[in-house]
Amino acid sequence: MTIMRIEGRYKMISIRRWLPSKIKYKLFFAILLFVFVPLFIFQIRNYSQIEEILRQKVNWQTELQIEQVKEKFNLLHTNLLTHALEIENDPRFYTWLTQVDDSLTDLDTRRIEIENELAHINSRSSPNSVFVYYALVDKQGHVYTSYTPLKRLRANDVLSNRGLNQMAESGQSLIWLEEEMGDIGVSSHNERQLSLLSVLQQGNEEPFGYLQVSFDYDSWLKSIIRDFPVFQNYFLLDADGQILSRTRNSASLAAEWIERFQKPSNKAEEYFDRKSNMLLNVQYLSVMDWKLVSQFPFDSYIGDISGMKQQYLKTYTIFIGLFVLITFVILSSLTRPLQLLQRKMDKIVTSNFRDRLNVKRMDGEVLALAQSFNRMTDDIYELFTKLKLEEKQKEAMHFQMLLSQMNPHFLLNTLNMVKWQAVLSKQEDIAEICLSLGKLLETSLNTNVDLIFVKDELELVRAYVYITQKRWQYPFEVIYLVDPTLDYVLVPKLSLQLLVENSIHHGFSKLKDKGRIVIRMTELGQKLLIEVEDNGIGLKHAEKMSILRNRKRNGIGLTNLRERLRLLYKGEASFSLEELSQGTLARATIPLLVSNPFLEGESQLVESNSG
Incomplete structure (x- = not known):
């Protein structure tokens, strides 16, 4: 522990060596460190929080948009399958396609009926009908x-041929193909299409025709995103990571991202490319084993914020430069008079404060400081003189105190000798009086203890009662109603003895009957209630007797007890006297303080008879 403290102290000293010693540098670095640096950090943090909030908002919007594209694609895929099955199971198409008559009139009539029905079926996929083409053979x-x-x-x-061969090899009557648009006789911006090729047949009969549904997914994707509130680039990737479609011809994906998208994954994912400042969202199109990727360029959205940040940094740097210049000018004008004042103060200290500062050329705060210093030097010089005198007086008082410490020990030792002489002379009453008096003297002389155990306080009361009963002729008895569980509760020293003494001297001096004192202690939650009740002459008669006798000692004793309670318990204790029909009730309430019994090291200056 000592080594660690030395090392810690050495580090503190090393750090202090790097700190400036002059006040102008301290003020400058304090303002810079505790004002401008936190302000700079706070402002940068604000910009970062704004960017983060915008990023979260855009991310939420882009996720919503890409999910809408996915749902629309899946819905269109399902509709195309439903329409293909509808055409295959429609008896009208079976009749039209199996007719043998090839006359021109019948063929034209049949063509019109079939194409009208195909156009009607396609119109049910509106608004996607313009991107879907039905063809029957x-x-x-x-x-x-x-x-x-x-x-x-x-x-x-x-x-x-590719589609027919795949159907023949797989034995399926319905397949999806991603292939070139071919010469289907339509105008399209994309050269590729998603085709649904189906063999039309009923039961185990021979096929009665072929259906091909072509879907221009590139034009469809570009039309979908036109109405989106957040503009971004979209890509369609196949299972091998090849780009099938993109919403902008100039848009591109980095090779590292294409390689990452080639890994099989069927979960929605989110990425942020810090190099290009791009937000990427990926949705898996399970119906085709494709991936839909959205690419959002943050630079186009938060470019103004970045510009504001750069402008703020430039302005802040210029402001700091001006602050440094102005601060040094102001602090130098303030500290130069202080440096002169410091040198003059050093000279005054070496002259034992008998010199004074010349304040003729000073003004403002420096003048007030110099005048205060002159007053301080005068006061210090006077204090030096008084301290020298007080030191001499303290030496004399210390010598007298050492002498006075011998008197209590001499008194107790003498009392102890009297007690043993009484024991040898078989004067048991005198021995008990000496023992009781020794306990009271020992407790009163122990100034280091303010609180003692209840059981010890009761012993002192019993000792005092024993001496008093031997001293006075009028009889009285003391009844102790104290629960043994309260033996180790702490109470003020000699507090009960004072209340018992007050009852005896004020209550029983003119009492004709036998006196009685009841001592009660009760635990009330976190408080201890102390009551001393007597059947004496009462408060009013006792006050009259005190006035006639011109005695104030007991009044001073109760006042002293109240002050002790106030000092010991800081206002948490109370004390009151209550007049009864016969007698007086003294009541004190103090905090309940319980202590462990002290068993070792106890000693007595006056030995007990059993010793």
Whole structure:
């Protein structure tokens, strides 16, 4: 512990060596450290909090938007499947596509009916109908569409060999393909499409036709985001991480992010690219095993805040520079007179404060300081003179105190000798009186103790009562109603003895009957109630007797007791005298203080008879 304290003290000394010693530097660094630095940190923190709040708000909005895109894509995917099944199970399409008559009139009528029904089915996917194209091919190679192609289509223009081969290999009658748009006779900004290829058949019969539903997902995605409140870039990625579509041709994803998105994951994720200051949100499109990525550039949103921050830093730097210059000028004008004053004070100290400062050229606070210093030197010089005199007086008083300390010990030793002489002479009453008086003297002379145990205080009361009963001729008795559990409660020393003495001297001096004193102690929560009741002549008669006898000692004793209670318990104790029909009741309430008994090291200056 000593080594650690030395090391800690050494570190404090080392730190102090780096601190400035002059007051102007201390004031400057104090203002800089406790005003400007916290202000700078607080302002930067405010900007950071604003950026964080904006980032959270934008992130919430972008998450909401990308979830809407995902829900719309899944809904469209489900609708396309539903429509394909509806066409396959519709008996009208079965009848139209299995008709054998190939006359021109019948073929044109059938084409009009089929294409009108396909257009009707497509219109139910509104507003997505403009991005969806239905095409039917019957067994004769006739093509029927839900749209108006730019040229006459053949079966090979609709059915791709890749799709037919995949269906043949997998044995499925319905597959999804991501492929080139091909020559389907529509105008599109994208060269690729999402196609649903389905073989139409009923039961185990031979297929009666083929259905291809083409979805221009690129145009659909760009139209979806036009109405979003927060503009951002969107990307469609396949399972291999290849970009299928993007909402802006100039938008791009860093290679490290594309590599990260190639890892299989079916959870929504959020990333923040600190290099490009981009917020990325990823949604997994389970129906196609694709990923939808939104990219939000924070620079375009919080660019003004960054500019404000830079402007603030420039302004703050200029302000600090001006502050340093002005502060040094002001502090130098203040500290220069103080330095001169310091040198003059040093000279006065070396002259034992018998010199004074010259205040003719001083003004303002420095003049007031110099005048105060002159007054202080005069007072200090007078104090020096008084201290020298007081030191001599203290030496004399200390010598007298050493002599006075011998008197109580001499008195107790003499009393102890008288007690043993009485024992040898078989004067038991005198021995008991000496023992009781010794207890009272020992307690009263012990000035280091203000509180004693209840059991010790009762012993002192019994000792005092024994002496008093031997001294006075009128009879009286003392009844102790104290619970033994209160033996180690602390009470003021000689407080009960004073109350008992007051009852005896004031109550029993003119009492014809036998006197009685009842001592009660009761625990009241966190308080101790002390009551001393007598059957004496009462308060009024006792006051008259005191006036006639011109005695004030007992009045002083009760006043002293009240003052002791006030000093010991700081206003938490109370004391009162109450006149009864016969006698007086003294009541005191003090805080309940319980102490452990002290068993070792006890001694007595006057030995007991048993010793």
